[in-house]
Every structure is written in structure tokens, then in C-alpha cells.
Amino acid sequence: AQKVTQAQTEISVVEKEDVTLDCVYETRDTTYYLFWYKQPPSGELVFLIRRNSFDEQNEISGRYSWNFQKSTSSFNFTITASQVVDSAVYFCALSEAFRATGGFKTIFGAGTRLFVKA
Amino acid sequence: GAVVSQHPSRVICKSGTSVKIECRSLDFQATTMFWYRQFPKQSLMLMATSNEGSKATYEQGVEKDKFLINHASLTLSTLTVTSAHPEDSSFYICSARPLDTYEQYFGPGTRLTVT
Numbered sequence: 179a180q181k182v183t184q185a186q187t188e189i190s191v192v193e194k195e196d197v198t199l200d201c202v203y204e205t206r207d208t209t210y211y212l213f214w215y216k217q218p219p220s221g222e223l224v225f226l227i228r229r230n231s232f233d234e235q236n237e238i239s240g241r242y243s244w245n246f247q248k249s250t251s252s253f254n255f256t257i258t259a260s261q262v263v264d265s266a267v268y269f270c271a272l273s274e275a276f277r278a279t280g281g282f283k284t285i286f287g288a289g290t291r292l293f294v295k296a
Numbered sequence: 297g298a299v300v301s302q303h304p305s306r307v308i309c310k311s312g313t314s315v316k317i318e319c320r321s322l323d324f325q326a327t328t329m330f331w332y333r334q335f336p337k338q339s340l341m342l343m344a345t346s347n348e349g350s351k352a353t354y355e356q357g358v359e360k361d362k363f364l365i366n367h368a369s370l371t372l373s374t375l376t377v378t379s380a381h382p383e384d385s386s387f388y389i390c391s392a393r394p395l396d397t398y399e400q401y402f403g404p405g406t407r408l409t410v411t
Contacts, residue, residue, distance in 0.1 A: 211398055221334075221387055222404040230398075269339065273398065282398055283330065284391075286340045 180205045182272050182287035190293040191260050199255045199290045201270030207231075212246065212253045213271040213284070223269075229253065260294045267291045298324050300392050302403035309380055309410055316376045317406045319390030325370035326392035330400070331363075334387040346373050370395075380410040 181204040191197045203212065214226040227237060229246050237244045241258045257264055273284040299322040309315050319329055327348050332340040344360075346352040346367035354360045362384075364376040373392075377384055389405040 213400075215402075220404075221389075221407070223389070223402040225402075228399075273400070282393070282400075283342060283345055284400055285342060286332075288339045291337075 180207075180210075180272050180274050180285055182270055182285060184270055184287035184290050186290045187288070188291045188293065190295065192295050193262060194259050196256060196258050197260050197292065197294075199257075199268050199270075199292070201253045201255065201287060203251050203253065203270070203272045205251075205272060205274050207274040209274070211273040211282070213273070214244065214253075214255050215269045215271060215286075217267045217269060217289070219266070226255075226268075257292075260292075262294050262296050265292055265294045298392075298394060298399070298401045300390065300401045300403040302388075302390055302406050304406060305404065306407045307409070309408070311381055311410055312379055314376055314378045315380055315408060316374055317388055317390075317408075319373045319375070319392065319403050321371045321392040321394075321401070324392075324394045324401075327370065327395055328393040329367055329373040330391045330393075331365060331373075331375050332389045332391070334389060334405075336387075340389060343375075377408065380408070382410045384408065385410045 183202045210231045212229045216224040234246050243256045245254045267289045269289045270287040271284050273282040301320045303318045329346050331343045334340045343358045344352045344354045346365045348367045352365035367373040387405050391400045391402045
């Protein structure tokens with residue numbers, strides 16, 4: 179069975195601080211995908227990144243960076259120099275093979291609510 | 297880029313009535329679409345996976361007779377909440393997976409309020 183744990187329910191930081199959102203996952207599959215999504219108050223999910231299980235390279239995109247460690251089953255997300263507009267709920271998600279149909283299904287962690295204060 | 301639309305974006309209905317929510321992939325074909333439900337301040341919970349032309353696969357605990365899913369074409373899936381009750385009030389989000397990829401694109405969601 180697959181599982182995604184985001185232990186941090188809420189995080190509050192002051193603008194310009196760096197913040198790391200933790201994500202730990204469980205899966206028995208060797209082929210899987212990990213995602214991060216941002217959900218602003220409007221509710222629409224914003225895709226941030228996708229990583230497959232064979233690519234452990236860390237990635238940086240502007241102020242965002244991701245650290246994928248298979249040894250600890252973690253896929254952490256860091257926002258550098260946070261801004262008020264970063265305030266949102268962030269979800270980590272895992273897709274693994276849905277064996278009945280041969281497709282993939284995605285499950286989400288509980289989410290981390292980030293407050294960035296001016 | 298790949299776009300998924302949902303209609304309506306908001307709906308208010310009376311208890312006991314049925315409500316249909318549409319999910320469309322606008323610029324790609326999707327053999328698989330997914331329906332999620334999100335209660336306030338909670339995560340997205342997968343309700344069902346629908347494959348074009350076949351019956352949907354429901355997650356444990358989701359009543360298939362209450363949440364009817366139809367995936368009649370490669371670009372359209374519908375979720376009908378039958379005999380809605382106030383506890384069905386939620387944010388419903390669909391997503392679509394293009395053919396032969398592992399990408400997943402999400403719709404903007406539909407906020408259902410049952411009075």
C-alpha cells in the first residue's frame with residue numbers, strides 16, 4: 179500500500195525566511211512518481227514538480243528546490259526567501275502502479291499550510 | 297499546455313436532489329480520469345478512477361450508487377451525486393491522464409453545497 183506523510187500541519191514564517199516542507203512516502207513499487215502541488219485559497223491545484231523514482235537528482239527552480247532521498251523515502255521541498263504570495267497549502271503526492279488496470283493512481287499527503295507574514 | 301475544465305465551478309442544491317459535475321480535457325485525450333473529494337482543511341481523497349468505456353473503480357468506502365461516474369468519451373467524465381445530503385457538501389476535483397503518459401492534470405474543482 180502507498181502512503182504519504184506530511185508531518186507538518188502548519189508552518190508560519192516571516193517573509194524572506196527559508197522554509198522546508200517535509201514529505202515522507204511509503205511504497206512497495208520500484209517505479210513511482212512523486213509530486214508537489216500548491217493549493218492557494220482559490221482551491222485550484224498548481225503543479226510544482228514531478229520526480230520519477232529513478233531520478234534522484236535534486237532540482238532547483240527559482241526560489242524552489244527539492245531534495246529527493248530514496249534512502250530515507252523523503253522528498254522535501256524548500257522555499258528560499260519566502261514571500262507572502264507563497265502562503266498556501268502544499269501537498270506532496272505519490273503515484274504508483276494501479277495494478278488492476280495497469281495505470282497509475284495518485285494519493286496525497288495531508289498537506290502543509292504555510293503562512294508567510296510580511 | 298494541457299487543460300482540464302470542470303463545470304459548474306459552484307453549485308448549491310437542495311437535499312434530496314441530484315447534481316451532475318462535468319470534467320473535460322480540453323486539448324488532449326484521456327483514457328483515465330480521477331475524481332477526488334476535499335473537505336475543508338483536509339487533503340484530497342481519491343474517490344474513483346474511471347476509464348473510458350468501462351466501469352469506474354471506486355475506492356473503499358465510496359458508495360458507487362451514490363456517486364455515479366460515467367466516462368463516455370476520451371474527453372469527458374461526469375460525476376453525479378445522487379440524492380445529495382448536507383454531508384456531501386465538499387470540493388470535488390477531477391484530474392485527467394493523457395494517453396500513454398504518467399502526467400496528471402487537475403481541473404479547477406467544483407464546490408458543492410447541499411442545503
